Amino acid sequence: MMFTIATWVRSSPARAWGLSLVAFAVALATRFATDTSLPAGFPYLTFFPAVILTTFFAGVWPGLLCAVLSGFSAWYWFIAPHATFAVGPSVLIALAFYVFVVGVDIVLIHVMHEALEDLEAERAVNQRLLEQQSAHVQELKARQRQQLLLQRELSHRMKNTLAMVQAVVSQSLKNATDPKEAAAMAAARIQALARAQDVLTATDWAASALADVVKAAVAPLVDGRDRITVTGPNVEVEARHALGLALAIHELATNATKYGALSVETGTVAISWSVTQEGGFVFEWRERGGPPVTPPQRRGFGSRLTERVVPGYFGGHADMRFEPSGVIYELTGWLLPEEGAQAETSPA
16 A cells, blocks of 8 residues: 555656655654754754655655755754854764765665565566466467367268268169269269369358359359359358259259250250348249250159258258240248348359
């Protein structure tokens, strides 16, 4: 508490020098008031506390000012002969005694404050080191947690990817009449997954732009003639949504290339999607200008994938219509709402 007050006084020169003058004035007034009651030979009795307190609270220089003023006052008024600055053996002894005592007091108080300041500085250094050490420990723990989280996330993603690849391969080979054709279909589907994963990797497997996923899926079919258009709001989808759509688009594109709009020069494909404020999601693949289409007599894995598996990722359903003008595939499900989405229309 005392050192806190001293720090506050020393922080302001006005307070420090003002305290020096006030302490001297109080000491002088007290000495005059008690002059008749004090025995002879004690001219500095009230001035010593003033010098000590001033030095302690205000510092060395204000303490020296108080000491000088007190010394001259005692010499003039309280050392015989009074009211004069006469010099004699007794006066010199009294002055020497005063200088010695106040000098020792000022030096001791100054040394004490210096030691206290050094102690406070060392304490501050120790506190900073402790805070830095604590911060390093917290950072290390955070890195360990992040590393563990990344390991778990990587394991989870690898399991999901391997499970999807296994399903694609097994379903492609199931009931296949031509092993070479089945192997080629499986390889093509895995390549579609790989392209979708490239888009996800660019965003560290966070939410990816749906437009990027769609354009990556149809990239092998783009011939520079704007036969495939992509239209929809700027919306982001999760990894499972992106992989599912990539597989569905691959199946649709494969069928369009073999039997649908992309099998002729005049055919086109329009890919579009929309998102409602409530999170509803509609994805559409619409073919035009191709040969007349009819429902297939045999429904294979590709049909199950587009009509049953992929819609499950969106918590919705899909409808495949084989109209005379071309195939129309519509997927209805749910996404988180994308605020501030702006529509964009562009060729793939």
